[in-house]
Every structure is written in structure tokens, then in C-alpha cells.
Amino acid sequence: MILKAITIEDTKGLLGMLPTLHAGVPDRIFIATDNARCPKCDVYVKEGDEVKIGQVIGMRHAAFFDQPIHSTVSGKFVGYEKHYHRSGKLVNFMVLENDHKDEWDPSLQPRSDEEIAKLTRKDFSEILMQNASVGLGGSSFPTYVKFNTDAKIDTILINGIECEPYITADHRLMLEHPEEIIAGIMLLQQAFNCKKAKLCVKSKYKDLKEVYTDFLKRYPDSGIELCQVGNFYPQGWEIAMIKSATGISVPSGHLPSEFGIADFNVSTVVGIYQAIKFNRPVIERYISITGDGIKYPSNFVVRVGTPLKEMLERCGGYKNPDVDKVFILGGPMMGAALPSDDCIITKTVTSVIVLNEEKHEENPCIRCGSCMMSCPAKLQPKLIMDAVKAMDKAKIKELQPLRCIECGLCSYVCTSHIRVTDIVRRAKVIAKLP
């Protein structure tokens, strides 16, 4: 089929209407010592130590930043266990036993409105660094880095698009907690000294439009407006969103702040609000557990560090247990498939998707051109594939595979079911060679 992929079939309709359930806190909580961005880690507590919610129990070290590790439960630190991380690697997890008292670390005091009004951009950066605020849309990029710029910001864009199929966590968050999101956006306006803020949502979500047009009437001078953007995939990609919402096209290799734009995910905005207002790190997050391999797909608010197996039991377990499954953390287009369901919900897990496996036979490429038409980064996947097969390094470099955002559309549309994205990933590795 010679056709540009614009939308991806999904099952959001029903799940987006289901209310979010509070999952409660399990008896044992697991906190990752290192993650994809931070390879090294120091731990500040010994086995048997009492910990409180929000207490700093360790420090992750990465190339250019340090990230404190917070406890998300009050209880006792008992040791280490190996589990699967979101990235698909086996990682050391700290095991915390829950005492079900839910006591916060007494040093974390909420800020009064006067204190907040005095904060500058630098203070924001400092607070967010202490609270280990990261991009909760899935990138886990440290948020404070976005505050470290001196550039003049004209527009704040809030990404509530959630363009990946199946996921509804952000959608539910926006429906259920508009006041926290608006308060978070106002803090951002203060930090960047910028009046204009746009909340970007897909135009097909009529319920979000109703909620926010009504809700924003309470803040007539806030400068926040609802911005309805396209329904296509990958509309949630930073650069596609900026293009749709403001008309500015950011060339690859440049930061949006150079064009006067700061952009945040809605979950991140709520995280920022909690960090600034209550001085609390993120201890809970919205996730959707869905897919055609799950009995009762649901949305949950879970404590960070909950083992996934417990959540799967709450969803009624697997449907058709004899069929092989693909177990995905994150969206079905960009998320990683894990070899086991023994994994832990970290801050950046947006969803768990279990799909029944579909076998596709790989056929030779017939040059239909769908991948070239669909590529949002305007790359040429078919030619990259040819160059990788021929191991032609000069040609690969000329085709600039490093601009690829790995959205997965080229594999999705391929008429011959070739895993084009894998081949482009290989091209990226080759292009990085000297």
C-alpha cells in the first residue's frame, strides 16, 4: 500500500473513559540504583535503616549531572534485588519494606505563596535538581537543565498530546487534575517571566476541550490557552508539536529555547508543581495498563517502585495465556519489550502494554515508498537500508541517520514487514564511527 501513515489504529476510546484507580502501596517497594542516563550510584543508607517518604537515600552520577534518589515509602531498607528496569536491563534495586505509616520526611516543608513569589529561575533550577525532577513523558531528561538557560522565552508549551496509541495516562491526569496543571503552568510562567502558555492537546479529545475551556474561565488573565493540534503520530514529538502550535520549525541540532520556546510534559508540570509548592519529589504517577493481552485494561495511580506483577494481578492477569506475548513498557511504537514481567514501575514508566504476538513474514522491499513519505524527520529509510546492506559508510553519513527520532513509523508502514527502524538504528551506530 503506497500511503503515508497519518494515524495509527488504537484502542484508546474505551480506556480513556475509565476513571483512574488508586492502587495503594505494596508491602515492598523497589528503587533503582542506576538508570539509563546515570551509570554510577552512591547509597547513603545501610541495611536496617529507617527511611521516610521523600528522604534522600542515594545519589546517581551521570556525565554532567547528579540526581538524588528519594524514598517513596516510609519503612526499612532491607537490601538489594535484581529486577528489570524500564530500559530492558537487569538493574540493582534497593528494597524498602513498607511500615504502612506513610510518614513524610519532616525536613520537607511546604512553601508559602509569598516564598514562591520570590523564587527566580535559578531557584527553580536548584529546587528541581534537589527533587530529582525529570521529564515524565518518558524521556527522563532532567528538568532543571531546561531552567538553566538565560534565553528569553516567549512561549511555554505544555505537551498533553500523548500521541502514542494505547496510552491514556496523561489524558486521565488532565481530566482529573486540571487545577494542579494550571497551578504548575503558572509557576512556569513565573520562572520564565513569560505570559504566553499553550496547553497542547489532540483535537479529537472533545472532553479535554470542554473541561479546559470551562476551567480556564476562572483564570481570565492567566495567558494560558488551550491549543488543539493534529491527531497524527508523532504529533507529541517536541519539534512536531512546536511546529503545529506556534508555526516555528526548529532545525535538528538546535534547542527549542533558542527560538524562545520552553516545552514540558503535563506529568512533568504536575511534578514541578509538587516540587515547588510542597517541596516533595515525585512519589506517584499515572500509568495505563492495557493491550489485547490484558484481561481488564485500567488506569492506575501507583507509588513509584511498585512491582509490576502486583498491578497485573489487579488487571485480572493475562488474556489467552497460551499465546506468546510482547510485554512493553512505554508506548507500543517507541517502548522497549522486556524479556520478563518481573519489572518495577519507575518514575518514567507511562504505560504497560501487553500485546499478543503477531508473526509477520519478512518479504523483499518493493520500493513502495511508504517509509519515505511517512518519515517525520524527512529521512530516506529505504536508501539508508540499501547503504547499510552495502556497508557504504560515506553514503550512510550523507543520509544523516542521526536525525532519526526512532518513532518507528517506517517499520509500522512497511508493506513487506521489514524492521526498517532496526536497520536505521544500525546506520546510526555506523554514522557515529569516525
Next chain:
Amino acid sequence: MQFIKESSPHLHRKDSINRMLGDVLIALSPVIIFTFISYGVLALRNYLMAIVAIVPAEIIYVLIRNKIPYDGTKHSLKEHIKTGWKKYQLSNLLSSLVTAAIFAMVMPVATEPGWLIYIALFFGGLFGIVIGKLVFGGTGSNIFNPAVVGMLFAKLCFGSRYIYPSTWYMETGNAVLAGGTPLTALAENSHAGVNSFIGQFSNLSASPILDLLLGRVPGVMGEAFKIAILIGLVYLIVRRAADWRVVVSYLGFFTVVMAIAGIFVVVKIPSVNYFEFVAFQLLSGGVLFGAVYMLTDPVTMPINEPGRYLYGVIAASITCIIRLFGAFPEGVAFSILLANMLSPLIDYPRWGNQAFTKKKALVIFGVMAATLLIVCLTLVFAPEVAA
């Protein structure tokens, strides 16, 4: 239950190469039905001969490609065939059937010694599939459209022996036209070096346009019935099995050139009806058939969008120039082959972006302008346009 480890993305469009090739076969079916109605057993003979030549060649190719690799021990032929046969898929069968059907349609139904048609069909088909497709590496790797290669091979070898008999369906009364498509018949009493058929096209019958549309003219069997071809075109485009860009740019630019050439013809020969001339050019020969079934083969097309427009324009230019001034009466097949040859060049990675830049538009308009210039100058300075 196991968890499958695979890289993202985990979703795939419900689509396959078999669906695309099957769609081409379905789009060909109105034409196939017409050929059976018009030619009966002769058409069946053509299809069977083409299948006999083309399908086994593809099977043998798959078996040779997938025989057991050398591992020190000797394997019997049976074992080799067994492992190779596992790699023979539905897509191989469908693609060779598409080639066979198109090839049979562009061949004549009879030759002067009756047995020669079998040889022409068999060796034409074999040459087409082997030299046009398999030597390049099979489906997806060929440079040329195999059906066109086979057709031209047969035509260059046995062309003067072709016969286009009239059947009950044709009411024109022209008993037998030998030697080529209807265009050649008109070219016969021409002056050397002068465009032959422009002024004479209306001698074919009293209402040439209607006859051409309904396929009531002798010729190769698939190209005749234009309504069936148009049904196939609509189906292909609705099912997205063919790229509309190529069809539109080819037919559009062909019409433009012929419309401009028509002005000169009308000025020089006042008896010619302008609209009939343009319609005759569009409906005669293989223009529609070639544009719908042969030019749209995605394997031999350029892969980027602007390149596809350029590809159609180039093919249309060559068709027009061969038709108006060439030594052959019909230019569609040659133009498709020549445009096929250019598609790797159009795909050159440094130019081959999806974006429509000014430079690319300039190239497309340059090709258009050059063609129009050649057509206009030649027609203006030709000593006489037609008899």
C-alpha cells in the same frame, strides 16, 4: 506463554506485499475478461504460454538461490530442492503471475506461420523474466519492468510476422492488419522522414474515438478495451496499489504535449478535428495500458515523491517524441524502459529527499520545456506534416 524480545515498534500496519500484488491481479481482471470475450481461446493460449515461460523460471531461480550452502558434505538434488522450496512464497507466485498476465496482454494473438506465436510467447516471456528481473536479484531488485523487456524482445525478433486479426467483436471490416498496432497501418503510405499518421488517423473508421474506447480495433489484445483499463486504474488507486502521482503526471503531460502538437497539425491540415486528434492520441496504442499497469510498477519507479512526478514527465516526453517523430509507431514501451533506466539516477541520495524544493521543480519544468521546444520546433520546420 513466553515474552518475545523484539525491538520497537511493536505495531504493524495490516498490509502486505501479497495484498498489493493481488490488487494488481484484480485490477487486471476486467481486461482479462474482455480479452476472453473478444479473442476466446486465443487469449487463453497467450496466458497459458506466458505462465509456462515465466512461473517455472521464477521457481527455478528461487531453488537455485536457496540451495543448501556448501558445508563439506554432498547433498542430493532432492535435498537442495526441498530446502529451496521452503523459500518459495506466495509473493513469488503472485509477482510472476502479474508479469505473465501483463506480458500476455501486450503480445499479439497470431503470427504469420501459426506456430511462431508459441516461440515468440515462450522466449519473450523467458527473456523478460530472466534478463528483466531475475538476473538483478528477483522481486524488488529489478531495474526494468520484466513484461516490457519481454515484449520488446519478442517484438524486435518476430515483429514483422505479427498479425492482428479482426474478431467478431470488431465491426470495422478491416480484415487483417499485419505488422504492428493500428498506428503502423496508418504509417504505411507515408513519406520518408515525415510524421506519418497525424493527418490520416480518421481513415481508420467513421467514428474512431468510440471504436478506440470500446476496443473495436485490431491490435494487441490487452490494450484495446479502454473502459476496462480505466476500471483497473480506479481500483488500483483506491486500493493504493499504484502511485497516482506517476499516472497523473504521465497522462497529464502526454495530453499537454499532444494538445500543443495538435495546434500545429490543425493549422497545417485544416481538415483535422482538433479534439479528435488529442483523443485519438490518448486512446490509441498502449498509452493507457502502459500508464496504468506498466509504469506504476513500484519496483522500477523512483522512490521519492518529486522523483515520481519527474519520472512520469520523462516517460511522457519520450512517448510523445517517439510517437511524433520516431521510427517506431508506438513509443510507450521504449519510454517506460528508458524512464526505468533513469530512476536510480533520480533516487540519487543527495537529491532524493521527499521535500519539494525549487531545484526539483526547476528540473521537472526544464524537462517539460525541453520536450515542448523539440515538439514545436520540429513541427514548425517540418516540410510537410502529413499527406
